[in-house]
Amino acid sequence: MEIEDRATAYVLGALSPFERDEVARERLYNTELDEHIRLAEQLFAGFQPEESEARLPVGNWSRIEKAMAREQMALAGKHVQECGDGDWQLHGPRIEFKPLWSGNAILIRCNPGAVEERHEQPADLDEHILVVAGDLDIGGRRFATGDYVRVPAGTIHQRMETHTGCLLFTEYLAPGGAMRSDPEPLAEGQRAFGR
Numbered sequence: 001m002e003i004e005d006r007a008t009a010y011v012l013g014a015l016s017p018f019e020r021d022e023v024a025r026e027r028l029y030n031t032e033l034d035e036h037i038r039l040a041e042q043l044f045a046g047f048q049p050e051e052s053e054a055r056l057p058v059g060n061w062s063r064i065e066k067a068m069a070r071e072q073m074a075l076a077g078k079h080v081q082e083c084g085d086g087d088w089q090l091h092g093p094r095i096e097f098k099p100l101w102s103g104n105a106i107l108i109r110c111n112p113g114a115v116e117e118r119h120e121q122p123a124d125l126d127e128h129i130l131v132v133a134g135d136l137d138i139g140g141r142r143f144a145t146g147d148y149v150r151v152p153a154g155t156i157h158q159r160m161e162t163h164t165g166c167l168l169f170t171e172y173l174a175p176g177g178a179m180r181s182d183p184e185p186l187a188e189g190q191r192a193f194g195r
Contacts, residue, residue, distance in 0.1 A: 007036035011044055025133045025145075028083050029109045029167040031096075083107070083167070092116070108168040110134070116160040125172040127151040134166030 001009070009015050010023045027034045081100075088096040094114035097106050104125075121127060129136070129149045136143045139158035143149060151157050153175050 003033055004036055004040075007033060007040045008044075010037055011040040026165065028132075029111065029134050029165045031109070031111055034084065104172040106170050107132075108170055110136075110162045110166045110168070112163065112165040114162050114165070118159045119157050121151050121153055121155050121157045122172075123154040124174060126153050126175050127157065128171045128173060130169045132167040132169055135162055135164050136166045136168065137161050137163070 006015075006023060010020060013020075015023065023033070023037075027037060086098045088098045088109065091097050091108070092114075094111040095116065096109045099106050127150070129151070131143050131145055131147045133145050136147075136149075138149060138160050
């Protein structure tokens, strides 16, 4: 199914629950699919019920207010950032990243076909990679959702690529797991992979 057709089917609810979950996960790292879904949502917004049809039955508003209050209490004082939000920065063709709580902890979003060439790992940092969604090939081995890879400090980081796209959580730590004592935020144009 073409990307436009998948986006339309997703917005119109024409996918099975399994297919819908797959598209929702892929949307996290495939910016082209995400953009098509946003366009389809705008295009089909006119199919929403009229305001008079969308009124909630008496009693439902109270239930919604209570649910919102529970959420607000549970998240009070916590920092929440959805995957698509924030300052995504371009790393290279088809690859974006954004720092999380420090410059040593980042999300990396790779669109289908993205490649990061072989490079040297810094001598003072291990790179810890968790595949949050999608696929990642390193040195010819395919890693999938939930897989973890550690690239030791001072080694050669083999070529990485993704076929369907992926979302990665990456953290750079001193060997032995300690954070570097002088974490530096990523500067504009600085490498997300391998720093």
